[in-house]
Amino acid sequence: MIETLLLRLRARDEVSAEEEQALRWTVTHSREVPPGTIIVHEGQETETSTLLIEGFMCRYKDLRDGKRQILEMQVAGDFVDLHGFTLKRLDHSIMALGPCRIAEAPHSRLRRITEEHAHLTRLLWFTTNLDAAAHRSWVLSLGRRRALPRLAHLFCELHLRLQLVRRVLADNSYHLPLTQADLSDCLGITPVHVNRTMQLLRETGLAEFRSGIVHIHDIAGLHALAEFDPQYLYLSRKPR
Amino acid sequence: MIETLLLRLRARDEVSAEEEQALRWTVTHSREVPPGTIIVHEGQETETSTLLIEGFMCRYKDLRDGKRQILEMQVAGDFVDLHGFTLKRLDHSIMALGPCRIAEAPHSRLRRITEEHAHLTRLLWFTTNLDAAAHRSWVLSLGRRRALPRLAHLFCELHLRLQLVRRVLADNSYHLPLTQADLSDCLGITPVHVNRTMQLLRETGLAEFRSGIVHIHDIAGLHALAEFDPQYLYLSRKPR
DNA sequence: CGGTTAGTTGAGCTGGATCAAGCGTAGTGG
């Protein structure tokens, strides 16, 4: 059940057998949810955190005039609202983008971890700090990149994050259950402009996106176009 | 030395005398730094975290073509790189914007806290999750708000955060040592456009910014213009 | 008093928005 989570954690730090046991004891009640399910609503108080075992979700906020902004994409192995453990009430909503398998981590059990497993606590803390690092990367993209590199950057980020949990195929393609409208909500542009930008991206020959699948033809080229620097994903082992 | 930090923490949760002692023991070596000092460089590994006792700092990232994006403003009482405790290496830089007083929290001591003070650990963890919530608010602003509400939103956020640490005067004005160019790096627009947007804001009569001082004339009006919802600042007591 | 930095203004340009229509395909129900 926590296999993808462990992949993600062990890419960054060691997880002892005892800690793994503590995690298994913490994460319960696995189930499927259909596309479009809203896991948590903005402002909602939570008693459990949700682990995304398989599938794609997004965190998002709405504005009164109907505009929506996706704040972060969540992939298999992500604790989509671990921050809810300390915040208690979420400042954004979370929605399933395709069919998802999720599990629950009751805050009472997470609390036990903070009382009995200092290193594992730091590792989980690290994990929410990773989210913040991803947010910062998005702030930079939205503030200072044009549509094309912004789109390319998103595809680069997802590529590496999915690779970590073995969700990228050998030909550097990966499943991504988003519509162009969803992408527009990630990138802060209109769906029409996503469409045109996608055509530009295709014309570069670096990557394309069709019927829910991203094909990357030239990783180095895409990284260069996006000015992608993966340091913010902290892929190498470090903490403790 | 940690008075502003305590103000910030106690606005959100209780801090016991024992925990306060642990914090005092953790935070050492207070000193002044001049404007423009770069406290941490992007990619730098850190052994201590920095507490901002007085003054203003910003987290920022640079792009190769010289574009800069400010990711978050830091005010008195903020642990500007507490996330460095778990990340070890920062994914962005941090710079003093005016003269600042800072202090250090060695990671070794923070680690002791995680081993001996579970509740305080959760509170510090909460604190870095607050940063992430602020980032999300910025993502929304940059992605979906026009220049004028975006500027207004920034002034609203700083107003509340500064109020928490008693840095707002009775007439709802506060010191903010930024140039229009700095603001443009916060808002993801050009300095020229900041200038014009500032004129628009002045014309609304809701607020103005001159020679490093923000005057808010109509808080409710400014909140409405910005569509400001302070829930992401988690100002009411909750955790534990 | 010359140099520098911050703010301001104007003119023209452009990336992305807006509005509107058309098109392909996968249901869905009669």
Next chain:
DNA sequence: CCACTACGCTTGATCCAGCTCAACTAACCG
């Protein structure tokens, strides 16, 4: 099996918020 619908993608025409470039002013400062 076919009409009907709905949704996602695409295209075209026009518009505008914000950018670029360039010059000018005001305040400060050594």
